[in-house]
Amino acid sequence: VQKDSPNAKEILIAVGGGTGAGTGTGSAKMDRDLIRRMRYQDKVVLVLMLAAYFIALMFTASLAYRQASNSSPVRFYGDPRVEDLMTDNADADDFLHVFAQPPRSVQLCIQGMLPVPTLLAHLVDGSLEWQGCFYRHVFSFGLDLTPFIVHEEEGRSSGLEADGVETLRKFLREDVNDLATVQLVKEVSWDRWEELATNIKHKIRQKGFDGLIHVSWRNTETLTVYKNRTWANFLHRGITRVLLALSVVGYMWYAPYMYFRQRGPEVHPKFKVDIDIESYWQLIGEKINERGFDPQ
Known part of the structure; x- marks a missing residue:
């Protein structure tokens, strides 16, 4: 039986709840839950890093665009x-x-x-x-x-x-x-x-x-x-x-x-x-x- 995909609430709990412990707890269910949480957290960190990177590029580009404008009469x-x-x-x-x-x-x-x-x-x-x-x-x-x-x-x-x-x-x-x-x-x-x-x-x-x-x-x-x-x-x-x-x-x-x-x-x-x-x-x-x- 295929397991249902996690909903948004479960993903948010997994991302914000931390791991609290390493794997190898002795409970297969808990180990799977910890691994799932770490995967979600890794993906979120990667997305945040990419977002910060491109936001920095766009901010720098906006400054460069402002500097490119001038009021000179030169055509x-x-x-x-x-x-x-x-x-x-x-x-x-x-x-x-x-x-x-x-x-x-x-x-x-x-x-x-x-x-x-x-x-x-x-x-x-x-x-x-x-x-x-x-x-x-x-x-x-x-x-x-x-x-x-x-x-x-x-x-x-x-x-x-x-x-x-x-x-x-x-x-x-x-x-x-x-x-x-x-x-x-x-x-x-x-x-x-x-x-x-x-x-x-x-x-x-x-x-x-x-x-x-x-x-x-x-x-x-x-x-x-x-x-x-x-x-x-x-x-x-x-x-x-x-x-x-x-x-x-x-x-x-x-x-x-x-x-x-x-x-x-x-x-x-x-x-x-x-x-x-x-x-x-x-x-x-x-x-x-x-x-x-x-x-x-």
Whole structure:
């Protein structure tokens, strides 16, 4: 015969009545009753601990949400890891005037490397493998091109095509998604820069360096612009991500939610290096040697 399930009164008595003694009392009925009480009490303790844990998480989240709200007139702000820019205007022209500024991290990068015997590669700090051989860095430097960056077309302060401006204008005027962002992918062009790279390699080899020389240039920079809204600020805060991770299941919701909700327009302002390679070579040619670059 199956025993009836205990009612609420019996469970409360078992939880609140304590055990009073250990098992092995000599009475099978009393031992079963004590074991049942301990099981109920263990479950209640576990539930209370989980409740306290999640209440603490929610309380901390509420404090973080309060801190995310502000009375600032700023409506949009750029990713501070790239550029600390902001504006209180939703007009497309003003928006581009603030955020579509020339990129600040455009560099011509030159690296010189010498081969390392394969057996010794693991003993050399920073050794790298390229085309089946190992190399170590001898010199590495970057030539800043920022002072020479201008918008690609004169008279177009944003460096953006007309359809891109219209897409942005529609977003600023109509979008109601607090989490939507604008991606400004700033692209820089430089006519005949490959010839300059060849000249640099030739000059370094003339000075006596016989290793591998790699010349490249960093010609793109992406700036993400966020809305200054409480919900968006709250979800972008590091403490929010920590709390969601501690909640175990919260991050499973957070990642796809942010992926889909952060989607917004991507615009491509165009820039160029406004100095020809002959003039630039006059600035750097005498300072290049077998050790890389000597600014003196």
